[in-house]
Amino acid sequence: MANDKRMSPEELSAYHDKMLNQAYNKISSGLKNLENPILYKLFLEHVGALKGLGLNNSILVHEQMDNAVHLETYKDWQEKHGVQVNTGSKAIRKLKNDSFDMEVDKDVLDSSGKLVRDDEGNPVRKKTWITIPQFKTEAVFDISQTNGVKEKVIDHSAPKTQQELISCLESMLNVSIPRVLEDANIDQDIDTISIIQAIVDNNMQNKTDVFVKDEHGITNRISKSDEMVMFEKESIAYAVCKNYNIEMNPEKLLEAAKNLDKSDTNLFRGLLDSVHSNAISTMRSIDLKFQEIFQDKSINAPEQDKSRPKLSLVNKLAKNKEILMQKGQNKEKQTKAKEMGLGD
Numbered sequence: 001m002a003n004d005k006r007m008s009p010e011e012l013s014a015y016h017d018k019m020l021n022q023a024y025n026k027i028s029s030g031l032k033n034l035e036n037p038i039l040y041k042l043f044l045e046h047v048g049a050l051k052g053l054g055l056n057n058s059i060l061v062h063e064q065m066d067n068a069v070h071l072e073t074y075k076d077w078q079e080k081h082g083v084q085v086n087t088g089s090k091a092i093r094k095l096k097n098d099s100f101d102m103e104v105d106k107d108v109l110d111s112s113g114k115l116v117r118d119d120e121g122n123p124v125r126k127k128t129w130i131t132i133p134q135f136k137t138e139a140v141f142d143i144s145q146t147n148g149v150k151e152k153v154i155d156h157s158a159p160k161t162q163q164e165l166i167s168c169l170e171s172m173l174n175v176s177i178p179r180v181l182e183d184a185n186i187d188q189d190i191d192t193i194s195i196i197q198a199i200v201d202n203n204m205q206n207k208t209d210v211f212v213k214d215e216h217g218i219t220n221r222i223s224k225s226d227e228m229v230m231f232e233k234e235s236i237a238y239a240v241c242k243n244y245n246i247e248m249n250p251e252k253l254l255e256a257a258k259n260l261d262k263s264d265t266n267l268f269r270g271l272l273d274s275v276h277s278n279a280i281s282t283m284r285s286i287d288l289k290f291q292e293i294f295q296d297k298s299i300n301a302p303e304q305d306k307s308r309p310k311l312s313l314v315n316k317l318a319k320n321k322e323i324l325m326q327k328g329q330n331k332e333k334q335t336k337a338k339e340m341g342l343g344d
Contacts, residue, residue: 019137023060023093030059031269037257041250042066044235047276048243051283055276057094064092068142070153077141083148091139098136101129158287162192165244168289169195173202193241193248200236203282204229212270222267231256232275239279240286 007015033039043062049069050058061068071092077083105125108116116124143150159165173195209221210228224232234253241248262268 016136019093020095020135023095023137026063027056027059030063031265031272033063034059034272035262035268037254040235040257041238041253044239044253044279045242047239047279048283051243051280053094055273058276060094061092065142067144068092069150070143071140073138073140077146077148081148081153083146083153085141085146089141089145091141093137094140095135096138098134099131101131103127103129106130157291158283159244159290162244162246164290164294165246165286166192167293168286169199171293172285172289173198189246189248192246193237196240196246197233197237200233200240200278200282203278204233204236207274207278210267210270210274212266214266222270224271227256227259227261228271231260232271232278235275236279236282239275240282243283244286 034043043059046062046066046068047058050061050071053061061071071094072080074085074091077085104127106128108124108126110116118124143153159168169192208224210224211219212222213219234256238248238250238253260268260271
């Protein structure tokens, strides 16, 4: 209907306004839903799959299809991926920046901020371009609504296995996570979660304020309370773990979400924005590290030195246990071999 050539410009504008209002209403109700700890946990589980979207669109898409993983327009599915949207599929609406530039006459001000006037006392004006902020909705479809194969469409420039993830995490924190047998994944998950939490703690160390917009659109800095810090760190770690299929116990997350004061809607939204942006940033950092490590792996991988003595699995686990429990709190920059006791 939105692309119906028979619609007049006025009808098309009214249609876009209607879709935009519906989207804002969904975002508003979605934010209210996130006050519920259980619903908030489910939202975080979805955030990793939508890491190309901002908070508003993540909420908006989650309210419409909470299992969406890859979104494209009808045209892009055909032209970029060569797949077809299934007949009868209901479009998912997301916000699209539709800002435009306009040339206007602008008053000239002097260094003190006063109007510059000509000899006749009239304000001096000059032509300048300004950007008019504007949004509209865009119809997109998820990979599950097409005849495409998920594994062939979604970008795989991210860790695909736990061992690839572990290699990235080790490199980022300069520690070693012990390799355990494949049938003991629970122990390995615990160690991996500890490293992810250490990375989150390190990234959030100096971010002591949250930025909050009031009803007039003015942004204020507010110091984070202990409850806010706990809520933020648990949320980020949980979203990152879910993105890489690491099973993290949600108990602490649910407790932090329950204890958080949500009476100030603007403050809660500001904190959610911080959680969302930092979770996405952490995932992207891990993905970039993966690309850095594995891009030319076949060319740059050094030969294994078979002459060096190898420690047994039991010894490795014993030597690593103490350092893993510290979760990166030791900030001394030691080499990986010396820190973990795995070298000569």
